[in-house]
Amino acid sequence: MAFEDDLEARQAVLARVESWRRRAPRLTDDTITMAHGAGGRASQSLIEAVIRPAFSNPALDALDDGAILDIGDGRRLAVTTDAFVVTPRRFAGGSIGDLAVNGTINDLAAMGAEPVALAVAAVLEEGLAVEELRAVVGDVAEAAAAAGVAVVTGDTKVVERGAADGCYLTTTGVGVVDRGLRLDAAEVRPGDAIVLSGPVGDHGIAVMVARGDLAVAADVPSDTAPLHRLVAALLEAVPSTRWLRDPTRGGVASACNELAVACGLGVELDEQAVPVRGAVAGACELLGLDPLYIANEGKMLAVVPAEHAETAVEAMRSNEAGAGACVVGSITDEHPGLVLVRTGFGGTRILDMLVGDPLPRIC
Numbered sequence: 001m002a003f004e005d006d007l008e009a010r011q012a013v014l015a016r017v018e019s020w021r022r023r024a025p026r027l028t029d030d031t032i033t034m035a036h037g038a039g040g041r042a043s044q045s046l047i048e049a050v051i052r053p054a055f056s057n058p059a060l061d062a063l064d065d066g067a068i069l070d071i072g073d074g075r076r077l078a079v080t081t082d083a084f085v086v087t088p089r090r091f092a093g094g095s096i097g098d099l100a101v102n103g104t105i106n107d108l109a110a111m112g113a114e115p116v117a118l119a120v121a122a123v124l125e126e127g128l129a130v131e132e133l134r135a136v137v138g139d140v141a142e143a144a145a146a147a148g149v150a151v152v153t154g155d156t157k158v159v160e161r162g163a164a165d166g167c168y169l170t171t172t173g174v175g176v177v178d179r180g181l182r183l184d185a186a187e188v189r190p191g192d193a194i195v196l197s198g199p200v201g202d203h204g205i206a207v208m209v210a211r212g213d214l215a216v217a218a219d220v221p222s223d224t225a226p227l228h229r230l231v232a233a234l235l236e237a238v239p240s241t242r243w244l245r246d247p248t249r250g251g252v253a254s255a256c257n258e259l260a261v262a263c264g265l266g267v268e269l270d271e272q273a274v275p276v277r278g279a280v281a282g283a284c285e286l287l288g289l290d291p292l293y294i295a296n297e298g299k300m301l302a303v304v305p306a307e308h309a310e311t312a313v314e315a316m317r318s319n320e321a322g323a324g325a326c327v328v329g330s331i332t333d334e335h336p337g338l339v340l341v342r343t344g345f346g347g348t349r350i351l352d353m354l355v356g357d358p359l360p361r362i363c
Contacts, residue, residue, distance in 0.1 A: 033357075039249025039295075040354025063258075065107040065246070068177055076177040078113035080104060083170045087361045089136065091210035093202075093221025096169055097139025099297055099363055102224045104173040105147050106246040109228040110300065112183045112235060113175030118144060120171050121155040125164040136167060147226040149173075175228075181235070185262035187242040192331040193309035194267065195302045197230060197316045198223070198324030199275040200252055201294035205283045207362045218279040223321075225298035230319035234302060237315035243303040246296070248363060250354040253292040255301055256329075256339045257353045266335035269351065272344045273328045292341075293354050295362050303331065 027049035035042035052060065059067040066080030082103050089096040100120060108115045120140060124133065144151050202223040209218050227246065235241055243263075247255035252274070260267045269292075276284075276291045284291050298321055304312045309327050316322030339351040 034360045035355075035357040037249075038354055038357035038360070039254055040293075040356070041352075042356070043249075044353065063262075064111065066111050066113075066173075068111055068113075074179040076179060078108050078111045078175040078177050079172070080107040080111075081170065081172040082107065083168065084363060085165070085168050085361055086207060086363055087165060088207075088210050089132075089167060091222055092206045092219075094206075094224040094297070095136065095139045096167065097136045098143045098222075098224045100169040100171040101140055101143035101147060101149075102226050103248065103297060103363060104171040105149060105226045105228055106248075106297075106300070108173045108175040109226075109231040110183075110244040110246050111175070111177065112181045112231065112244065113177045113228075114232070115147065115149045115173055115175045115228055117152045117174050118149055118171055119153045119173075120151050120169060122157070123164055123168040123170075124156065124158045125166050126158060126161045128166050133167065136169075140169075143226070147228065183241065183244055185243050185259055188259070188263040188265060188303050188331055189242070189305075190265060190331055190333040191306050192242060192303050193306045193312075193327050194256075194269070194329040194331070195304060195309060195312045195316065195325060196252070196274065196328045197227070197300045197302075197322040198298075199277045199280070200247070200296055200299060201276060201280040201284065201291040203297040204251070204294035204359045204362050205280050208287075208359055209283070218283045220277065220279045220283070223296055223298035225321045227298065227300050227319075227321055230300060230316055230322045233318050233322075234300075234312055234315045238304050238308045238312045240308060241302055241304050241312070245301045247299060247301055248295050248297060251291070251293045251295055252299075252301065252328075253290070253339070253351050254354050256351065259301075259303070260337050260339050263331070264336050266332040266337070267329060267339040268332050269329035269339065269341045271341050273326060275324050275326060287358075289358055292351060294359065297363065306330070 027045045036046045066078055069077045071077055084096050084100045086096050105115050205220045206222040245255045256267045313325045316325035340348045341351045342348055
């Protein structure tokens with residue numbers, strides 16, 4: 001009997017997987033590896049075993065991509081920070097400068113915040129060409145202007161040759177959150193729809209192709225783009241939106257796993273409904289990668305009540321960055337804490353957190 005048809009066997013396997021995944025994360029490594037920066041299981045273990053215990057507080061313990069701070073009189077600020085170490089620093093469709101701005105704005109957008117200002121810090125390696133730095137700074141300025149957000153402060157440090165890979169950027173963003181808005185995994189309910197703003201995997205494959213160290217020739221520009229206007233349109237059309245996340249490192253797979261654990265419900269994705277460009281699908285097939293794990297820098301996942309799913313799709317499509325928006329899955333109470341993918345063959349497979357780092361240094 002097929003696994004999908006044997007309900008008892010299927011439930012037993014899911015129960016074992018759920019029990020294993022809910023164990024307290026343990027850090028068994030003695031040194032930091034590239035996998036710790038990939039946004040998957042190793043990253044989660046590092047945060048839970050080392051970083052979270054040191055700084056534990058209610059804002060941090062939510063483990064979102066930023067924090068919302070109540071500053072009194074019903075006013076709320078969103079704050080987020082991110083570091084960018086991509087190599088190469090320039091690739092089809094973008095650069096480290098674009099990512100530094102858009103990545104931070106999108107983290108604010110995922111909290112439902114309207115971006116107000118950015119701070120940018122740069123660590124430069126001795127020997128970096130001034131003209132390249134000028135180009136990076138220009139990219140930051142152009143991306144910030146396009147998003148309508150000012151860079152208001154920052155810092156610059158220089159280290160010796162060999163101590164850094166040319167240029168690293170760290171960006172901090174501040175935004176304002178509407179006092180009545182609540183986006184939280186705790187708001188997610190069984191039956192809710194999962195909406196994705198467009199094709200996945202573009203950014204990760206664009207960076208990989210730009211490196212030129214693989215026999216992959218694909219015309220794939222990065223999807224890097226600011227999404228705060230897309231989110232504003234969504235929230236205006238569907239004020240009851242439950243949860244948002246921009247699936248960057250670890251891709252849609254890791255974002256959905258984080259959601260499943262946080263809300264205590266199951267996530268089901270329809271593999272055939274998830275849009276993937278032909279060039280991305282071909283590159284992933286050649287490299288043995290799953291597009292659901294590949295990083296994005298201009299996509300948003302949303303959980304909305306099922307009755308408002310089509311309205312959410314239309315709202316996203318009203319923004320250029322959401323032209324490919326569609327419903328890709330739903331929330332269920334059948335397998336709490338787990339993500340299942342319904343395949344094109346009529347079966348299901350468990351979609352776990354990213355393990356290892358198949359595409360290092362992509363953001």
